[in-house]
Amino acid sequence: MSTLIPQQLVTAQQSSLETLFGLTSKVFEGFEKLVALNLQVSKAAIVQNHENVTKAMSGGNPGELLARQASLSQPAAEKAVAYGRQVHEILVGVQSEISAAATAQGQQFQREAQGFVENLTKNAPAGSESAIAAWSSAFSTASTVYESANKAAKQFVSKVSTVQ
Template sequence: MSTLTPQQLVTAQQAGLETLFGLTNKAFEGFEKLVTLNFQVGKATLAESQEILAKGLSASNPGELLALPASLSQPAAEKVAAYGRQVHEIVSEVQSEISAAATAQVQQFQRDAQAFVENLKKNAPAGSESVIAAWNSAFSAASATYESANKAARQWVSTVSAAQ
């Protein structure tokens, strides 16, 4: 019966670590984009506050001062909506990349597991058919469970995205 060699285990561990670090880098890139966006919004808000204060202080009559908040409400609502869209885009992009990488990783695991079971079938001693069938059944059940969970997660993400 053929078993995994130490080199195969090292290669599998290296691939897993590369995937982990790749996903971690993607998450940090998304976080960096969010931080950059928040700094830009903070800087713009500070500049706008300074401008509003200057307008308020330079108002020559009470009517101008009372009209100032009304003139600011529409642009503020538009800015909040634009900010929300940008945050959603960043989060969706990161989620999509991580989901694609995770799906590829799971598919590779499924292929490797199936190859392992096939290798067991070829090299198994006589009388071990029931054990091989149990392994095959377990991997099939795990694959079906993953597919069901993945489909439910995609439907949930599309529902949440559609609501926004």
């Protein structure tokens, strides 16, 4: 038995593990950015609330307190929109990196599968033409399905990204 096939399996497993760890790293980087953003927003909110309470308590006039509350609603809404925009940017960045890695992995798998079928065709014993034709047909069908699914997924992601 040839050691080529086991070595190819080891190489494929190593490549898959490197991809997995790379994607996991990207997800954690995105999570770290979200945590940092939330800490930053929380600190700013605490400071702002402290200032607001201090000013409200020092005024002593109930009318002034109500006017102060009304004046704070517009900046709060703007901050909420800015926060949502930053969260969206972080998530889109992570999603695009994962999508790019998945596309590259899918293309690599297609190349390897095509090479396998070509190698099988070259080294096939006489009389196995129908089996080789079946493999080629299955590979072609799988490749077409993958390309269609990939195209549909990209269209879906682009529509979801534009809606938000």
